[in-house]
């Protein structure tokens with residue numbers, strides 16, 4: 480049984496069919512990749528799994544139990560964490576304060592009423608996680624001064640606060656410089672060795688193909704191919720989806 484399963488998920492926004500026939504299985508302990516051209520529906524699928532969008536058709540299951548149309552809070556409480564394509568950090572708070580807010584969010588409102596300020600142990604844990612993602616030196620900087628890539632790393636650290644068993648990352652490497660991309664890949668592998676399962680949306684092919692055990696490709700709201708990176712990389716349908724070569728098939732270059 481797959482840890483996380485999406486079966487025949489469909490979603491339309493008004494007249495636009497954003498997802499049709501979307502099926503995907505993520506095995507426990509794996510790093511799964513989800514790729515596809517812009518607008519193919521990757522973020523929409525993440526939103527459905529994590530409770531930010533509702534569906535009328537299809538099912539989402541976690542450990543074999545339906546979690547279709549759960550609230551974001553419930554999904555999060557089950558141990559499914561996510562980052563957002565556009566990061567959601569508090570720009571006027573410092574980097575470490577963002578981490579402490581994430582701690583409070585994780586522990587719930589009662590905790591924040593009883594002990595509003597971050598304790599020494601929470602602060603220490605926050606610093607450990609910032610160090611883990613490579614931005615500890617920026618702990619006291621206002622989060623608004625971080626580069627786009629550094630914000631992505633802060634977003635990841637905020638997700639790790641809750642110690643989720645599954646982590647969905649929406650374009651974690653986008654806008655990050657090559658050195659930090661290397662560090663990010665290393666950290667994801669390390670977390671995976673500790674038992675965490677990943678589903679990663681990313682346009683950086685080298686990153687996806689070197690990191691993921693299995694890759695699923697979406698095109699026009701459908702999952703079209705799923706398999707090990709080497710198989711997916713050479714699949715004709717994937718080339719067609721990215722290059723739009725289907726109609727030009729067999730044509731000679733002028």
Ligand SMILES: Nc1ncnc2c1ncn2[C@@H]1O[C@H](COP(=O)(O)OP(=O)(O)OP(=O)(O)O)[C@@H](O)[C@H]1O
Nearest residue numbers: 492495497515516517518519520521522523524564
């Ligand atoms: N809330 C919404 N209302 C209307 N249309 C939406 C909404 N969210 C997504 N869409 C549309 O659904 C389709 C899929 O969008 P989605 O953001 O899931 O694609 P994506 O694969 O994540 O693209 P990208 O790689 O550019 O991030 C697009 O046509 C998009 O415009």
Ligand SMILES: [Mg+2]
Nearest residue numbers: 521522523564
């Ligand atoms: Mg997206």
